[in-house]
Amino acid sequence: MFGSTHLLVGATVATYTGNYFFGGVAAFLSHLVVDVIPHYDFPPPNFNSPKPMILQMAGPILETLGGFILLYICFLLNPHLSGGLLILGGFLGLFLDLWHHFPYWREFTRKITPTFFKIHEDVQNEELLPHLAGRLMNLPVIIIAIWFLLSY
Ligand SMILES: [Zn+2]
Numbered sequence: 001m002f003g004s005t006h007l008l009v010g011a012t013v014a015t016y017t018g019n020y021f022f023g024g025v026a027a028f029l030s031h032l033v034v035d036v037i038p039h040y041d042f043p044p045p046n047f048n049s050p051k052p053m054i055l056q057m058a059g060p061i062l063e064t065l066g067g068f069i070l071l072y073i074c075f076l077l078n079p080h081l082s083g084g085l086l087i088l089g090g091f092l093g094l095f096l097d098l099w100h101h102f103p104y105w106r107e108f109t110r111k112i113t114p115t116f117f118k119i120h121e122d123v124q125n126e127e128l129l130p131h132l133a134g135r136l137m138n139l140p141v142i143i144i145a146i147w148f149l150l151s152y
Helices: 003-017 020-036 058-077 083-101 106-112 114-123 131-136 138-150
Strands: none
Touching (some): 003 020, 003 138, 058 083, 058 138, 083 106, 106 114, 131 138
16 A cells, blocks of 8 residues: 555554554554555665666655654644644554565565565455555555544
């Protein structure tokens, strides 16, 4: 799923545990749960493509940035939210994609943690929906996460 989706779900899950340790663990695991939802991701980065890496990465970087902005707006709107839990949960919710899909260390992390890399690949549910519908699947998840953040 999108980086913004993982970020917001991780932050939400951590917030509802109200605890840094369990919040961190739950946010990390939430990544795998969110990836089980049928979706379509941006294609993995390709160093052999004539398209510069920064342009290949523009989509994921911009939508993740959008997720940060949404998270910050939630933080401003709801005084009950803990900034620390939002940052920790957001970061750990996003972590698996930074670890496994970021172009410059993708091959390295694939080699040093092959089992975990495979688990992350295996939970992906990308065949069920056409591309656009698969991308739109992020929207309801983002809306639900924001609803939970604002009603905490
Ligand atoms: Zn992922």
